[in-house]
Amino acid sequence: xxxxxxxxxxxxxxxxxxxxxxxxxxxxxxxxxxxxxxxxxxxxxxxxxxxxxxxxxxxxxxxxxxxx
Numbered sequence: 001x002x003x004x005x006x007x008x009x010x011x012x013x014x015x016x017x018x019x020x021x022x023x024x025x026x027x028x029x030x031x032x033x034x035x036x037x038x039x040x041x042x043x044x045x046x047x048x049x050x051x052x053x054x055x056x057x058x059x060x061x062x063x064x065x066x067x068x
Contacts, residue, residue, distance in 0.1 A: 003064025
């Protein structure tokens with residue numbers, strides 16, 4: 001999902017966070033989060049929900065279905 005990849009990168013950079021910062025908040029490995037941003041793997045639904053909550057956006061936004 002290209003939209004998800006771009007949104008994750010944009011949200012993280014907007015907040016001035018490192019991949020490690022986000023991964024720590026989600027209790028996952030940094031390499032796992034890096035795979036999400038690089039589009040190598042898609043996060044499971046429970047992680048998508050945590051990401052949406054963490055960044056204060058909707059699941060639709062993460063999927064590229066609407067604006068912030």
